[in-house]
Amino acid sequence: xxxxxxxxxxxxxxxxxxxxxxxxxxxxxxxxxxxxxxxxxxxxxxxxxxxxxxxxxxxxxxxxxxxxxxxxxxxxxxxxxxxxxxxxxxxxxxxxxxxxxxxxxxxxxxxxxxxxxxxxxxxxxxxxxxxxxxxxxxxxxxxxxxxxxxxxxxxxxxxxxxxxxxxxxxxxxxxxxxxxxxxxxxxxxxxxxxxxxxxx
Amino acid sequence: xxxxxxxxxxxxxxxxxxxxxxxxxxxxxxxxxxxxxxxxxxxxxxxxxxxxxxxxxxxxxxxxxxxxxxxxxxxxxxxxxxxxxxxxxxxxxxxxxxxxxxxxxxxxxxxxxxxxxxxxxxxxxxxxxxxxxxxxxxxxxxxxxxxxxxxxxxxxxxxxxxxxxxxxxxxxxxxxxxxxxxxxxxxxxxxxxxxxxxxxxxxxxxxxxxx
Numbered sequence: 543x544x545x546x547x548x549x550x551x552x553x554x555x556x557x558x559x560x561x562x563x564x565x566x567x568x569x570x571x572x573x574x575x576x577x578x579x580x581x582x583x584x585x586x587x588x589x590x591x592x593x594x595x596x597x598x599x600x601x602x603x604x605x606x607x608x609x610x611x612x613x614x615x616x617x618x619x620x621x622x623x624x625x626x627x628x629x630x631x632x633x634x635x636x637x638x639x640x641x642x643x644x645x646x647x648x649x650x651x652x653x654x655x656x657x658x659x660x661x662x663x664x665x666x667x668x669x670x671x672x673x674x675x676x677x678x679x680x681x682x683x684x685x686x687x688x689x690x691x692x693x694x695x696x697x698x699x700x701x702x703x704x705x706x707x708x709x710x711x712x713x714x715x716x717x718x719x720x721x722x723x724x725x726x727x728x729x730x731x732x733x734x735x736x737x738x739x740x741x742x
Numbered sequence: 743x744x745x746x747x748x749x750x751x752x753x754x755x756x757x758x759x760x761x762x763x764x765x766x767x768x769x770x771x772x773x774x775x776x777x778x779x780x781x782x783x784x785x786x787x788x789x790x791x792x793x794x795x796x797x798x799x800x801x802x803x804x805x806x807x808x809x810x811x812x813x814x815x816x817x818x819x820x821x822x823x824x825x826x827x828x829x830x831x832x833x834x835x836x837x838x839x840x841x842x843x844x845x846x847x848x849x850x851x852x853x854x855x856x857x858x859x860x861x862x863x864x865x866x867x868x869x870x871x872x873x874x875x876x877x878x879x880x881x882x883x884x885x886x887x888x889x890x891x892x893x894x895x896x897x898x899x900x901x902x903x904x905x906x907x908x909x910x911x912x913x914x915x916x917x918x919x920x921x922x923x924x925x926x927x928x929x930x931x932x933x934x935x936x937x938x939x940x941x942x943x944x945x946x947x948x949x950x951x952x953x
Contacts, residue, residue, distance in 0.1 A: 668835035671783035678797030
């Protein structure tokens with residue numbers, strides 16, 4: 543009995559050491575992100591999902607935080623400090639790392655607004671000067687180049703961003719989003735944020 | 743005395759906050775004519791100076807475009823003679839007078855072109871200026887002008903987005919001239935058809951840099 547106990551203890555010790563060794567990259571810069579953004583970058587409370595995001599988009603946002611151009615309240619409070627000593631090379635590596643993690647949709651919007659949100663996403667509302675999100679973000683909200691994937695992001699995050707642009711907050715220089723968000727009313731924002739939270 | 747001073751400070755503070763709040767509210771709800779709002783709506787996708795924008799789709803440059811061409815295209819979207827899922831909805835919400843006014847506004851804009859690949863611009867210029875006689879492709883310059891600025895219903899190509907030009911020329915038969923009504927751009931169908939992909943790319947690259 544005693545000998546079996548010793549073997550089990552040694553096995554456990556070796557196994558745990560191996561696990562720690564495999565997570566070297568995880569113990570460095572990535573952990574600084576996953577503290578807030580969730581264990582596999584899937585997002586946590588106000589910190590948005592990074593998993594599966596377009597790498598070029600992550601990079602431009604990190605640059606924007608560094609330059610203090612992106613200025614919405616949570617960015618100012620958390621991200622400005624978080625990237626203060628982040629060098630461009632590491633920023634690019636982090637962006638590429640998170641981009642490769644398969645994203646999980648948040649599924650936390652209002653299901654009843656799914657179809658209304660989908661219609662606004664694909665067609666906009668031309669009579670109200672609301673543009674089609676599809677034109678830039680793609681048919682499944684997957685994004686391209688430095689235009690972000692919206693599919694599956696959390697309802698609360700999407701809603702907050704759309705409201706913030708309408709109130710004059712910035713993301714990156716030259717981004718059309720302030721113009722995009724200006725004609726949106728509360729109902730449209732609710733519908734879009736809800737729909738997108740369910741998109742895989 | 744102290745109370746009077748305190749009251750003055752409080753009143754000034756309230757006044758300052760009210761002014762600030764008013765100014766902020768003005769920023770959010772700046773009064774705009776419906777035309778200006780519609781113009782901004784176009785610019786949201788087509789670039790803040792009409793220079794075009796690379797989204798999921800390449801959204802073409804409208805700056806400096808021939809007004810008659812723009813009006814024809816918007817009508818073609820409405821009548822489904824030109825296929826485009828997004829522009830068909832957009833065009834539907836435009837009144838004829840608004841179309842004319844928008845076209846005139848965009849004609850007056852002249853931002854720098856976004857540019858494109860540089861490798862094949864020399865070949866592109868040759869094809870643009872001389873055509874491809876062996877393939878029955880007339881010189882583009884004959885109709886679109888040596889400066890690629892177009893005339894009347896013939897569009898400006900100068901500064902047009904590379905990917906947009908390539909997409910139109912390679913897909914011409916699928917997106918243009920749909921339906922049975924006669925389209926003034928009918929000449930482009932055989933012209934585009936007779937160009938190879940690399941010839942299309944060369945011409946598109948050449949015009950993408952023209953100011």
